[in-house]
Amino acid sequence: MLPAKRQSAITEVLAAADAVILGKSTQTRLALCCLLARGHLLIEDLPGVGKTTLAHTLARLLGFQFSRIQFTSDMLPADILGVSIFDREQATFRFLPGPVFCQILLADEINRATPKTQSALLEAMEEGQVTTEGITRPLPEPFFVIATQNPSSQIGTFPLPESQLDRFLLRIELGYPDHDAERLLLEGGGRREHLSALAARLAPGEFAPLQQQAASVYTSPALLDYLQLLVAATRNEPRFVHGLSPRAALSLLAAARAWAFTGGRDMVLPEDVQAILPAVARHRLRLVNGSHADAEDIAALVRSVPLL
Numbered sequence: 001m002l003p004a005k006r007q008s009a010i011t012e013v014l015a016a017a018d019a020v021i022l023g024k025s026t027q028t029r030l031a032l033c034c035l036l037a038r039g040h041l042l043i044e045d046l047p048g049v050g051k052t053t054l055a056h057t058l059a060r061l062l063g064f065q066f067s068r069i070q071f072t073s074d075m076l077p078a079d080i081l082g083v084s085i086f087d088r089e090q091a092t093f094r095f096l097p098g099p100v101f102c103q104i105l106l107a108d109e110i111n112r113a114t115p116k117t118q119s120a121l122l123e124a125m126e127e128g129q130v131t132t133e134g135i136t137r138p139l140p141e142p143f144f145v146i147a148t149q150n151p152s153s154q155i156g157t158f159p160l161p162e163s164q165l166d167r168f169l170l171r172i173e174l175g176y177p178d179h180d181a182e183r184l185l186l187e188g189g190g191r192r193e194h195l196s197a198l199a200a201r202l203a204p205g206e207f208a209p210l211q212q213q214a215a216s217v218y219t220s221p222a223l224l225d226y227l228q229l230l231v232a233a234t235r236n237e238p239r240f241v242h243g244l245s246p247r248a249a250l251s252l253l254a255a256a257r258a259w260a261f262t263g264g265r266d267m268v269l270p271e272d273v274q275a276i277l278p279a280v281a282r283h284r285l286r287l288v289n290g291s292h293a294d295a296e297d298i299a300a301l302v303r304s305v306p307l308l
Contacts (some may be wrong), residue, residue, distance in 0.1 A: 007264050009210065013061050013201045014262070020057045020194050021050055021174075023181030030172050030279050031058060031146075033258035035207075036214040039169020039251065040125050040145040042283065049174045051148040055106040056195050058146070062207055063200030065140060067102035071113040073158075077120035081130050095132070100124055103140050107147035111157045118164055121145060125167040142207065169251050170276075171283040214261040219253065219268045226270050227253060229305045230277065234285060237301065240293070241286045252280045274302055 010032075017028040031054060034041040043051040052068075059066035069080060082098035099105065100121070110118060124130050125145055129138045147168070150157055165171075177185065202210075227249065235243025244252070253268075255276040260268045278298045285293040 009202060009206070010262050010264075016061050016198065016201060017054075017057050020198070021054050022184055023177045024050070024054075024174055027172050027174055028054065028057075029259075029262055030170055030276070033255055033262055033276070034170040035062070035142075035144055036211055036258040036261060037169060037251075037254040038142070038211060038215075039254065040147070040167055042147050042149060042165070042168040042171040043174065044149040044151065044171060044283075045174045047150060049176065051174060052106065052108055053195070054174070055104070055146040055148070057198065059104040059106075060195060060198040061201050062104075063202055063204060064103035064142075064144075064207075066104050066106070067099040068106040068108060069099050070108050071110050071117070073112060073114060075113050075117050077117055078132075080117070080120045081124075081132050084133060095135075095137075097137075100130060101137075101139060103142055104144050104146060107145055109150055110147040111149045111160055114158055115161055118158070118160060122164060122167065125164075142211070165283050166245070166247065168283065169255060170279040172279050210261075214258045215254065217257040217260050217266055217268055219257065223268050223270065223273070224253075226305070226307065227256070227273055230273065230301065233301055233305050234281065239287055239297070241288055244281060244284060248280065248284050252277065255280055270307055277302065 013032060014025070014029055017032070018025050021028050031041055031043075035058065043054065045051055055068075056066070058064075069075075078098070080098050080100050082096050082101070084093040084095050086092075087094045105124075107121065124139060124143070128141065128143050129136050131137075145168075149160070176182075231244045231249045231252070233243075234240055237243070252273065256268050256272040259276045260266075260272045263272070278295060281298055281301075282293050282295075285297070287293060287297070
């Protein structure tokens with residue numbers, strides 16, 4: 001079991017998030033796991049179900065510098081990365097940093113921007129830096145992207161490139177609230193007003209040790225064997241265009257460690273891998289008919305791989 005202080009910090013953050021994002025405790029835990037595993041999060045769902053509110057909530061609870069970009073079809077890469085302007089007094093060019101220079105970047109409705117603009121985030125997400133006009137500038141640490149995406153069937157959306165989808169450690173959906181949660185919303189109004197009252201549950205510098213502890217959660221050789229069998233099954237499944245890459249396998253392992261960590265355990269169980277697999281794999285696995293894998297595809301995959 002984890003030390004009580006560490007577990008208390010995780011429990012407090014999750015409880016505070018659940019008080020804002022009603023009835024979505026699994027999704028809020030997945031989102032926190034993504035950040036603990038040093039990954040970026042993609043939230044895909046219909047407008048109005050709480051995607052943006054979840055991003056705001058995590059930023060406030062973790063005490064991170066927050067920036068939001070509303071993606072539109074006419075946005076340019078410079079609107080994200082920044083631009084150099086000529087300073088007449090100094091007779092030189094001065095760089096004005098874009099909104100990407102923050103700790104949590106909310107890329108709202110990312111698939112409403114063109115692929116060229118979407119690709120402006122690739123270097124930032126992979127290497128924690130941006131290069132403009134031949135100069136590489138580091139981003140603050142930690143740096144996370146929480147992107148929201150509307151369903152591709154909606155008007156005015158552009159599909160995310162495969163290379164960018166793979167940069168997201170997890171992809172989750174919020175869905176409609178259940179009856180009880182929706183009743184609380186109707187009785188108490190929207191949850192946006194609760195954001196201003198949220199206080200950071202972690203002091204500056206406390207999150208990095210939690211990330212290190214999550215990364216050190218023990219994985220047995222048998223657990224790694226099971227994970228490799230799951231990954232191999234995706235590569236041998238004829239319904240998938242291609243299987244999970246080595247980077248995806250590393251993502252699955254990191255996310256499973258974070259899931260076990262948030263559950264108060266210091267070792268990964270097969271159940272942790274199974275719990276996190278849909279969020280890691282669905283946006284990475286494309287069927288031969290062109291659609292992405294759904295929950296039943298992942299469930300069938302799990303059933304096809306016996307526990308060792």
